Amino acid sequence: MRPRERVLRCELSGEELHRHVERLYGKEALEALAGYIPLYCSGGFTEVYLLSQQLLDAVRSLMSSGRVPYYSGLYAGRLRTRRPLFIPSHLLIEKLYDRLGKPVRAFAASEQGIKVLMYGKDLLKESLVSCYEPIEVGEVVSVLGPDRRVYAIGLSEISRCSELDRLSRVQVVARTIFDLGWYLRGGTIPREPKYRV
């Protein structure tokens, strides 16, 4: 088997992040990115980070010595060549929601539903509390807890909130591709990929 390529190359130019944020969350959401400079690091994947000015200076200094950071600033998410083309991080999504003042592309789940998600399970209709459009089948959707924080990111199985009416209580409404429990499962499920897509 071919070993996975390591992160070797980072660039401080590119518009992709802004394009995807605008496409998914609208023009107003871009205001949340003001003052940050995106850093694109490619190896096996393309990961995007948002840098403050002070971080930018340090990253430039480091890159001028031929090294690249392993991680820097705010982790914004992963760019992909297939759908979903961009998987935003929970940190970025929360920042966007703060700016927008409301969630979009989201399902809110019950406390019990969130507990189940933390073990990598999908979101079932019975755990759903509310639905926030727009949503698209196969596109990223965030799963919020009762405190309105993002606990998981999934791919929606429906394209309108009204479609929920025709689903049974045990049908999946979002296929989870990342949940916060992943951070702590490292020891029990070695090498579980970060995004299950």
Added chain:
Amino acid sequence: MGGRFDSLLKDVGRRISESIDREVRGIASRYGYLEYMISRYREILGGISNVVEMLEAYEKPLTRSIRVNTLRFSDVSEVVDRLRALGYELSKISWEKFSYVVTRQGKVPPGATHEFLLGGYYLYRGVASLIPPIALNPYPEDRVLDNAAAPGGKTTHIAQLMGNHGLIVAVDVSRERFRALRTNLERMGVENVLALRADGRRVPEFFGAYFTKALLDAPCTGEGIIQLDPSRKTKTTFEDLVKARVRQVQLLLATVRATVSGGRIVYSTCSIAPEENEFSVAEAIEVAGNVRIVKPDLPVNLDPGVTEYFGVRLPEELKFCGRTYPHKHGTEGFFVCVLEKGS
């Protein structure tokens, strides 16, 4: 590097061997330690009754603290209330505004609560590990180096003290530990860290003298956390300690070089061994020539650093370094020393 201190430590090693007597053998056998360790504890603590008190304390579980992650959850009391509802008894640590001592654990261990799983409500640690970031005293406008940073408990603490502003460069060489560092940064919502996987001894090559503050929580033999790793009672020889010191001194010298004139450097370990604490600091000061120990303005009472050890006199200012012991402070054994770089 190392010549004078190598020979000093050779003398120390010889004297330790000579000092092993019946009293030392008896205690070592009773508690399952290597004899040379007990002899050193008697030298550091000044009497066998103090040694026994410390060994007894090492037999008890480590007192934990939780540090509420205010980067994601601004309401500290909400997190505390949630833990109290789970049966936890928590007591506020007066000198650290986000932290509490766990005086009684709830039914679920701190690493398995829903609040912990949910991503970053809090971090749990030994109480003494809160001291180095406090001693560093970082401000939002600082450029901080956290050398040997993984798994990132202190990095995230520094980020919290800086309100997620300014810059922290977190460096570590271990691939496995680096994954843990990244995980902690992400789940705690840290935004002001540049994490670099590299040998910490090479930091000045990448940045020059750049940092206004620097922490080196040096890789050590863990002689202060025997509560967590009882195998440490027998697994480390005196020669291992002397060997560990070589890398600690190299890392400290690199950290000093990476710091601007007037910058503050904090050296710490979770070890009570003078060989990897006072000796490492003393050697780095002598070799660097432009750094001095300063008396830290800490809100917590620590024991002074060791200045005489098996007949070897160390620089007097090492008394300004601080030590914690499990039987005296109710924490893990810990060492912290604040240095300032001159011009």
